[in-house]
Amino acid sequence: MQVIEGSSSMKKTKGKSSTTEREFVFEFKAGKQSCHLSVPLNFPVEENISDLHGRLMLLHNLPCFIEKDLKQSLEIFIEDQTNQDRDIDSELALQKIKMGQVDMDHLTKAWSKAYTETTLEHAKPEEPNWDEDFADVYHELIHSPASETLLNLEHNYFVSISELISERDMELKKLQERQSHEMDEVMQGLGKTRSDHDVNTVAAKHFDSQQELENKWASELKQLTSIQKQEYQEWVMKLHQDLQNPNNSSVNEEIKVQPSQLRGSHEGNERLYEEQRQLEESFTIHLGAQLKTMHNLRLIRADVLDFCKHKRNHRSGIKLHRLQTALSLYSTSLCGLVLLVDNRINSYSGIKRDFATVCQECTDFHFLPLEEQLKIIQQVVLYARIQRNSKVKNHPDVLKNGSSEDKYKNIERNPSNIFPGEFYITRHSNLSEVHIVFHLCVDDNVRSGNITARDPAIMGLRNILKVCCTHDITTITIPLLLVHDMSEEMTIPWCLKRAELVFKCVKGFMMEMASWDGGISRTVQFLVPRSISEEMFYQLSNMLPQIFRVSSTLTLTSKR
Incomplete structure (x- = not known):
C-alpha cells in the first residue's frame, strides 16, 4: 500500500x-x-x-x-x-x-x-413613514373621482405662484430701468462733474439694491411654496380620511368644485402661452435577436422645456396639462428627459437657470425643491471626488498619459464639478410631462462634427438608458443632435451626420436593453431644436426608419 x-x-x-x-x-x-x-x-x-x-x-x-x-x-x-x-x-x-x-x-x-x-412574524412593525403614507394616499386619490379636485387645487396654487413671480419680475424690471437711467446720467457727467470713482460707487450701489430685492422675493417665494406644500399634504390626508366615510356630505361638496369660481380667480392674470407649430412623427419598431420587443419612436421638433412647462387646458381654463403625469407619478411607467448642461452643479446660468425658473412656477408637493436636491448632489460629488483623489494618490501608476493627468489636476482644482458624460438626476412632481430629469454634462466638443460612438456624451446616453431600465422609466426624451439650440456651424451635412450617429448608437443601446430588463416595451422621443427647418426635420424623419428598419405589413399572394 x-x-x-x-x-x-x-x-x-x-x-x-x-x-x-x-x-x-x-x-x-x-x-x-x-x-x-x-x-x-x-x-x-x-x-x-x-x-x-x-x-x-x-x-x-x-x-x-x-x-x-x-x-x-x-x-x-x-x-x-x-x-x-x-x-x-x-x-x-x-x-x-x-x-x-x-x-x-x-x-x-x-x-x-x-x-x-x-x-x-415576531419582528416589531416598522414605524410609519410620512412620505410613504402620503404617496400611497395620493396614488389612491389621483385614480379616483377626486383626481379633478386635486388638479384644481394644484392649479390654484400654480396661479398664486405665477402672480407672485409676475410681481417680482415687474418690480425687478422697474428697478433695472431706474438704475439704467441713473447710470446714464452719471456717464453723461463723466469727466466733467463725475469721476470714475462716482461710476463705481453707483454701480456697487445698484448691485447691492438688486441683490437685496432678489433675496427679498426669493424669501417670499420660498415661504409661499413651503406653506402650500404643508397645506396640500394635510388636505390630501384629510380628504382621504373623509372619503372613508360615505355618509360625509361635506366631502361631496368639496369634490364638486365650481369651474367658474376657479376661472374667475385668475382670468385677468392668465398669461397666454404662444406655441410655434410643433412637428412630430411616430414609428413602431421591433428590436431583438430572438425574442423581439416592440418600441415606440418619436421625432419631435420642440423646445426642451416644453416638456416641463405647464400648459393650461384652454377649453376649461382650470386644469394643468399634466393629468397623465400625475396618474403615473407612483407607477412603473415614469417619464424621463435628458437636459444638456455644463460641468457645474447649480442653477445660475443658461438652460439650468431657465429650468429652475420653470420648477419655481409650481410647488413640488412630493419631492425636495430643485435647489435642495442640487445641494445634496454637490455633497455626493464632492465625497466621490475625495475618494477618487485618495485612490489616485495611493496608486500613481493609474496616470498613464497626459489626458489622465490633466483630468486629475482638474479634479483637484474643481472637486465639485463633473466631467463630460457624467450626469446627475433630479426628481419632480410639478412638471408638465416629466418625472425624472437627467442632467447630462457636455462640453463644446459636441458642437464639432467629428465625435464618435466613444464620445463621453454618447456613453452618457448609454448609461442613462441603463438607469431607465433599472428604475421603471419607460419614456425617455433625448436631444437628437446633442444640442438644444442651432448655430451657424450646424449645417445640413452636420445635422445628418450627427443624427445618423445618435440613431445608430441608441439603436445598439436599445438592443442591449433586452439583457438589462428582459425586454420591456419603451417609448424613445428624439428631440430636435424648435429653430430647425421643416425640410431638415423631414430629412431626419426619413432617416429614422432606414436605420431602425421599421416593420411594415407584407402581403403575400399565391398563384394556383
Missing part, C-alpha cells in the same frame, strides 16, 4: 487555543495498487472546501478519476467532525446552566432578541 502524507502546507494554524487538529484519511485504488491519503486538518475548518479539495489534488498529484469521490469524502468528514464539535460545545453549555454558572435572565434576553430579529 502506498501511503501519502499531507504536507505541512495543508495545515491551517490560526494561533488559537480553541482549534483542534484531526486527521483526514482517504483510501483509493490506482490499478492494482492500494493508496492511502492522510492529511491533518484544523477544526473548525474555515477554508473553502472546494479550494481545499483542489489543493489536495494538485499537491499530491492525485489521479483525476478519484476527484469526485475525494471531494464527497472530504465534505462528509468535515461535516461529521464539525457536528461532533457542536454537540460537545452544546453539552458543555448545558452543564454550565445546570451548575448555575450562567445568568438565566441574560441568556433569555439574548435568545429573545436573536429570535425576534431573525423571525419576521
